[in-house]
Amino acid sequence: MHQLVATPFGQRRLILRPGSSKAVQVPRAKYDELLTLATGSNAVPGWLADAVRDQWHVDLNGRSVDEVFLFREPGQYEFSRATWEINLGCDYDCVMCYLGKKRFEGLDMVGKRKLLAVMRDAGVIWLQITGGEPLIDPDFPESYRLAHELGMQLEILSNGSRLHKEHILNLLRTYPPVKLSVSMYGATAATYDKVTRNRGAFDRFRTGLTQAIDSRLNVDLSLIIVQDNAHETDAMRDWARQLGVPFREYANISPTIHGTAEPLPSQSPQHLTNRAPFTGCPAGVTFFHADPFGRASICKVGRDPNVDLIAEGVEGLARLGDIADSLMLRTGGCSGCKLSGTCRVCRPMARVFQEAKAPLENYCQHGSR
Structure with a gap:
C-alpha cells in the first residue's frame, strides 16, 4: 500500500499523503527525477526524504521510491x-x-x-x-x-x-x-x-x-x-x-x-x-x-x-464547460435584474428556489426592489 502520492496538479507537481490535507510542492525537474528513480529499486533522494520528514514526520531513509510512491498520470482535463x-x-x-x-x-x-x-x-x-x-x-x-x-x-x-x-x-x-x-x-x-x-x-x-x-x-x-x-x-x-x-x-x-x-x-x-x-x-x-x-x-x-x-x-466531460456557462445565464424571475452583481446565490440555486415558489427573501436579498 502506497504511503505517498506524486501527482500533477495543473502546472504544479505535488506530493500528497493519504489522510492529510498538507502537501509538498516540488519543482518539475525534481518530479521528473522521481519518475526516473521509480523505474528501478532506487532509494528516495535525500532532498525529498527531508521534505517529507519536515511535513509529516515520516522517515523515508533507506526506502525505495517504487515502494513508497504511487504516481498519478496527468488528467485528460483540468478536473482536480x-x-x-x-x-x-x-x-x-x-x-x-x-x-x-x-x-x-x-x-x-x-x-x-x-x-x-x-x-x-x-x-x-x-x-x-x-x-x-x-x-x-x-x-x-x-x-x-x-x-x-x-x-x-x-x-x-x-x-x-x-x-x-x-x-x-x-x-x-x-x-x-x-x-x-x-x-x-x-x-x-x-x-x-x-x-x-x-x-x-x-x-x-x-x-x-x-x-x-x-x-x-x-x-x-x-x-x-x-x-x-x-x-x-x-x-x-x-x-x-x-x-x-x-x-x-x-x-x-x-x-x-x-x-x-x-x-x-x-x-x-x-x-x-x-x-x-x-x-x-x-x-x-x-x-x-x-x-x-x-x-x-x-x-x-x-x-x-x-x-x-x-x-x-x-471524453464526455469536455461538454461540462459549455453546460456550466448555459446554467449561469440569468433566466426566469432573475432575467433583467440590474442588481445581479451582489447576488448571494448562483443561478442554478436561484432556479431551484423559483421552481419551489419560495418567498423571494429566501434566496434574494433585494426583496421587492
Missing part, C-alpha cells in the same frame, strides 16, 4: 475535484433534507469501478463521497478502497450512524480520509431522534462519533440548525468544543433537488445567515458532481443537463 453521491438512500428521514425522495438505487459494483476509473482519467485528485448516507451502501468499503488505490484524497460526508460499526472504523483507520464531515442534529436523544425521525439514532451517533475521534480520524462537525433543534444550538456548540474538533453551522435550508419546497418550513428564522455575494465558482470547469448512476453535472444543484460517464467515458 469531484463529489460522488454513491447512493441517495439514507437511514434517516430528516424533514429538511434537500434530496426529497431518497431512493436506494444506482450503479452496481462493476459500474462503480468504471466510474472511479473515469474520475481518475479525468484528473480527479480530491474526491468527496456523499449520499444519501454513503456508509450504508454495501459497496462503500470496496469503492472507498479502490478510490484510495487510485491515488485520490478522500472526504466522506456522513450522518455518523454507522461509525460505531467495527468494520467501518477499521476501514477508515487503515485508509484515513482527509476529512470525515459528520452532521449533528441535536444534543439530546429526544431532539436528535425527532429531527432524524429515527428512534435510537442519537445513541448510535454519539457512540460512533466518540470512536471516530478516539481513532484520530479527521472529524469535522456540521451543526444542522432547524426549528426542531434550535433550542439546543448552544448545547451543540458546547459539545463540539468539548470534543475538540472543528465545526461549522448550517441553518439556511434549500428546496429539494427536484424544485419542491417541503424542507423550507423547517428553517429556524432567527438562525438564518446572509450568504456572501456570489462571485463565481469552479463548477463544471475544475470540479464536477456525479450522481448514483454516474451522471456528471456541474454541481449538486445544477444537475441538468448532465453527462453519462458510464456511456461516454472521460
